[in-house]
Amino acid sequence: MLSAVLHPGLLVIAGGLALAACSGRLRAVIALGAPLAAAALVVAAPDGVLWSGSYLGFEIVPYSVDRLSRLFALIFAVMAFGGALFALKQPSRLELPAALVYAGSAIGATLAGDVVTLFVFWELMAVGSTLVIWSAATPSAYRASMRYMAIHLLGGVVLLAGIAGHVSGTGSAAFVRFALDTPAHWLILAGFLVNAGTPPLSAWLPDAYPEASWSGMVFLSAFTTKTAVYVLLRGFPGAELLIWIGLFMVFYGIIYALLENDMRRILAYSIVNQVGFMVTGVGIGTEAALNGAAAHAFTHILYKALLIMSAGSVLYATGRRKCSDLGGLFRTMPFTTICGAVGALSISSFPLTSGFVSKSLTIQAAGDQQLLAVWLLLGAASAGVFLHAGIKYPWFVFFQKDSGLRPPDPPLSMRLGMALFAVLSIGLGVFYEPLYALLPFAVDYVPYTGWHVVSQLQLLMFSGLAFFAMLPLLRRTLTITLDTDWTYRRLAPALVDGLAAALEMAGAALARAAHALSGGIVGFVERHHGIEGVLARTWTTGGMALWVALMLAAYLLVYYL
Amino acid sequence: MNDHWLARPTTVRLLWGAFIAALALTVAAEFVVEHEAQFTLERVFGFSAWYGLLACAALILFSKGLGAFFKRPDDYYGEQDGDA
Numbered sequence: 001m002l003s004a005v006l007h008p009g010l011l012v013i014a015g016g017l018a019l020a021a022c023s024g025r026l027r028a029v030i031a032l033g034a035p036l037a038a039a040a041l042v043v044a045a046p047d048g049v050l051w052s053g054s055y056l057g058f059e060i061v062p063y064s065v066d067r068l069s070r071l072f073a074l075i076f077a078v079m080a081f082g083g084a085l086f087a088l089k090q091p092s093r094l095e096l097p098a099a100l101v102y103a104g105s106a107i108g109a110t111l112a113g114d115v116v117t118l119f120v121f122w123e124l125m126a127v128g129s130t131l132v133i134w135s136a137a138t139p140s141a142y143r144a145s146m147r148y149m150a151i152h153l154l155g156g157v158v159l160l161a162g163i164a165g166h167v168s169g170t171g172s173a174a175f176v177r178f179a180l181d182t183p184a185h186w187l188i189l190a191g192f193l194v195n196a197g198t199p200p201l202s203a204w205l206p207d208a209y210p211e212a213s214w215s216g217m218v219f220l221s222a223f224t225t226k227t228a229v230y231v232l233l234r235g236f237p238g239a240e241l242l243i244w245i246g247l248f249m250v251f252y253g254i255i256y257a258l259l260e261n262d263m264r265r266i267l268a269y270s271i272v273n274q275v276g277f278m279v280t281g282v283g284i285g286t287e288a289a290l291n292g293a294a295a296h297a298f299t300h301i302l303y304k305a306l307l308i309m310s311a312g313s314v315l316y317a318t319g320r321r322k323c324s325d326l327g328g329l330f331r332t333m334p335f336t337t338i339c340g341a342v343g344a345l346s347i348s349s350f351p352l353t354s355g356f357v358s359k360s361l362t363i364q365a366a367g368d369q370q371l372l373a374v375w376l377l378l379g380a381a382s383a384g385v386f387l388h389a390g391i392k393y394p395w396f397v398f399f400q401k402d403s404g405l406r407p408p409d410p411p412l413s414m415r416l417g418m419a420l421f422a423v424l425s426i427g428l429g430v431f432y433e434p435l436y437a438l439l440p441f442a443v444d445y446v447p448y449t450g451w452h453v454v455s456q457l458q459l460l461m462f463s464g465l466a467f468f469a470m471l472p473l474l475r476r477t478l479t480i481t482l483d484t485d486w487t488y489r490r491l492a493p494a495l496v497d498g499l500a501a502a503l504e505m506a507g508a509a510l511a512r513a514a515h516a517l518s519g520g521i522v523g524f525v526e527r528h529h530g531i532e533g534v535l536a537r538t539w540t541t542g543g544m545a546l547w548v549a550l551m552l553a554a555y556l557l558v559y560y561l
Numbered sequence: 562m563n564d565h566w567l568a569r570p571t572t573v574r575l576l577w578g579a580f581i582a583a584l585a586l587t588v589a590a591e592f593v594v595e596h597e598a599q600f601t602l603e604r605v606f607g608f609s610a611w612y613g614l615l616a617c618a619a620l621i622l623f624s625k626g627l628g629a630f631f632k633r634p635d636d637y638y639g640e641q642d643g644d645a
Contacts, residue, residue: 251620258624261635322635331565367599375600379609380616387617402568450594457587458609465584466617473621480638482631489638 003045007063008038008073009108009121012080016100016128020093028088031096035080038107042073049113058173061113068294068440072110072230075298076103078424079222079305086309086417087215089410095135099219102128106223110230114173115163115188118231122159122195126152129224132216133208141211147485148208151194151201159191178235189236196228196279197272198245199252203485205272206256210264210321214312217264218417221271221308222301229278229297233440238285243374246283249276250381257388258474259481262321263311263397267304270347270389273381274300280378281362287441288368292361294439299354299428303346306421307393310340313414314397317407324476327400335409337398339418346425348390348460349382354428356456357435357447364445383463390460391467396476584610 015034022030042065051063065073080103087096105128108121126149133145165184167173178185197205209220236242253273260266274296281293313336320326330337342353349355359382366375409415428435436443446452467474528535566572588607598604 254620255624255627258621259628259632328568330567364599370599372600372602376602376612379612380620383613383616384620387620402564449597450590451597454587454590454594455603455609458591458607459613461580461584461587462610462613463617464580466614466621470618470621473625477632478635479628479632480635481628482633482637 003041003050003063006041007051007108007111008041008045008077009104009106009111011041012038012077012104012107013101013124014104016097016102016104019100020097027096031084031088031100032081034100035077035084035103038104039074039077039081042070042077042107045070052113055116058116058167059114060116060173062108062117063111064113065111066440067438068230068233069110071294071298071438071440072226073107074438075301076107076110076223076226079103079301080107080219082302082305082417082420083215083219083222085420086218086312086414088413090213090215092135092137092213095132095213095216098128098131098135099216102132102219102223106227109227113175115166115175116173118175119156119160119163122227123156125224125227126156129220132219133212136211136213136216138211141213144208144211147488148204150488151204155191155194155201158187158194162187162189162191175234177237180236180239180241189239192228192231192235193245195224196232196249196275197225198249198279200484202249202252202272203483206260206265206268206483207485209268209271210262214316217268218305218308218312221267221304225271225275226297226301229275229282229293232279232282233290233293237282237290240283240285242279242283243371244283246276246278246280247374247377247381249273249279250377251384252276254381254384254388256481256483258392259479261323261476261479263314263323263326263393264308264321265480266323266388266393267307267311270307270385270393271304273385273388274304274347277359277362277378277381280374281365284362284365284369284371284374286365286369288443288445289362289365291439291441291443292358292363292365295358295361295435298435298438299346299358299425302421302428303343303354303425306339306343306418306425307347307389309414309418309421310336310343311393311397313410313418314407316410316414318405320405322476322478323396323400324478326397326403326405328398328402329405329407330398331402332406333398333409335415336418337394339422340394340398342422342425344390344394346429348386349456350390350460351448351453351456352426352429354425354432354435356429357432360447360452360456361443361445379459383459383466386460386463387467391464392474395467 012034015030019027019030045065047065049061049064052059052061054060080100083099084096090096102125105121105124109118109125112118112121130145130149133141133148162184165182166188169182169184178188180186180189194201209217212220232242249272253269253276257266257269260269278293278296281289281296314326314329315321317333346353346355349359363375363378366378432447527533530536588610591607602608
């Protein structure tokens with residue numbers, strides 16, 4: 001059996017390491033071949049435990065497969081292939097190897113049957129993704145990668161503490177469903193949520209991802225957050241808290257994306273928004289909702305990568321990221337415009353796109369459970385997705401005003417990467433049965449009914465009306481909007497500076513007081529023992545005799561008393 | 562002006578006309594499809610249409626309000642290297 005010797009994740013990681021030494025045609029063959037081989041391995045792998053062993057007395061399972069892990073490992077492998085195709089023109093010698101190590105670690109994390117293996121791949125992902133950001137080789141990318149790594153190492157430590165608590169409490173390292181009953185399990189949840197981009201530690205995502213290169217952000221958009229969705233699906237299905245966390249993420253993403261001027265930061269906030277839908281599905285926790293979250297992760301990886309590829313092509317061609325500098329690019333970049341529009345329609349869940357057949361599963365599940373508030377909020381959020389990612393992004397980048405820029409469409413390998421994901425996004429929207437067949441539970445939902453199509457079209461078309469009617473309110477300005485990263489980029493340094501200044505002042509005051517005190521002592525000593533001091537000056541013999549007589553008298557007095 | 566056909570004022574007017582027709586069509590289509598509402602609220606005529614419109618208006622206004630407090634010049638952190 002091939003699966004006894006070959007692990008899809010390790011295969012992609014090995015491919016990435018080999019890639020570092022390759023160039024030219026061999027580089028392309030390995031970069032495309034390793035993810036393809038991994039995809040084939042994942043599809044061919046049978047259900048069950050494939051690798052197991054023991055480590056520190058615990059049973060560990062580095063390779064186990066079920067329906068859920070196969071779904072995620074497969075889409076990660078497909079994503080690595082499409083991303084590598086798009087990135088073939090990337091001159092950086094570091095980025096593609098790092099991206100494959102990152103992708104392979106994500107595949108490894110989804111195939112991990114125990115929490116120790118999961119943690120190892122989890123940390124390897126942090127290293128790989130940091131290197132992907134780093135390889136953009138700009139000063140701002142370097143600084144962002146350091147902030148990114150700090151947050152992920154913090155998340156890793158929290159997760160490790162939780163895992164250690166869980167293993168010592170239960171004596172088992174198996175990756176099972178956790179109840180929120182012990183501090184250890186809360187820590188595990190917190191560690192997972194850091195990678196999902198959950199507020200308050202969410203700003204790492206829009207802070208760091210847009211600083212990557214035109215191809216680097218494509219990889220980043222897929223693996224970290226979706227691995228987090230996967231572990232939440234496996235570890236915390238039905239944890240009600242996740243409904244509210246997810247809904248918060250959904251609206252946080254929309255609001256910040258609406259305020260944003262940088263096209264790649266718009267798409268980064270949109271990742272948080274989309275992951276919010278999935279987290280909400282995990283929180284609802286019924287089979288239909290878990291199917292919805294899993295299907296949404298699958299399709300989201302494709303259309304979000306497509307959107308970020310179109311933005312990457314614009315960045316590649318123009319060197320610009322700000323909406324206020326862009327516009328009118330449809331004239332000379334028709335291919336990129338069409339691919340970007342397909343991604344925009346898919347993320348908005350237009351009928352005949354992959355978003356329509358996946359996101360509606362979650363919303364339907366909320367309705368089935370008669371969760372009116374959740375259902376209403378998800379509906380408003382769907383309208384908001386069309387607003388920020390479906391229209392705002394393509395409108396300001398490709399249409400809007402004529403910026404005067406006339407860049408050409410990108411090179412063939414980049415166009416092929418976009419074409420592949422555009423075809424998949426439409427294809428899965430039309431032929432959705434293969435996707436439904438891959439989901440963890442049997443699907444009892446028909447996406448294409450007259451009612452579903454009409455109500456979705458109403459929602460989206462009237463959202464479009466709201467966008468164009470309120471366009472003056474959405475005019476782009478050269479601004480950013482403060483996010484929680486302000487606390488560690490401005491507040492914490494200010495506090496440290498303030499503390500340093502206060503300590504300096506206190507030190508100076510202390511020195512002054514010490515000086516005054518020592519001056520006083522010196523004066524006292526000098527008054528008494530100095531040249532003219534009372535105890536140092538020459539005394540007369542008579543005076544001495546008088547003092548001796550007085551002391552003798554005092555002694556006699558005390559003696560007789 | 563020899564601009565792209567898509568940017569000509571006549572085309573833009575035509576697109577607006579088509580858009581408004583499409584809006585009307587999606588609402589009118591509610592008469593012909595079979596209802597599968599999960600909530601009674603959904604049975605209100607054109608629910609998705611006006612809910613989508615209102616939700617978007619509310620989101621835009623709320624983000625404007627939030628922006629009034631939290632917007633800063635984009636060189637606020639003093640390390641944006643332009644469009645690099």
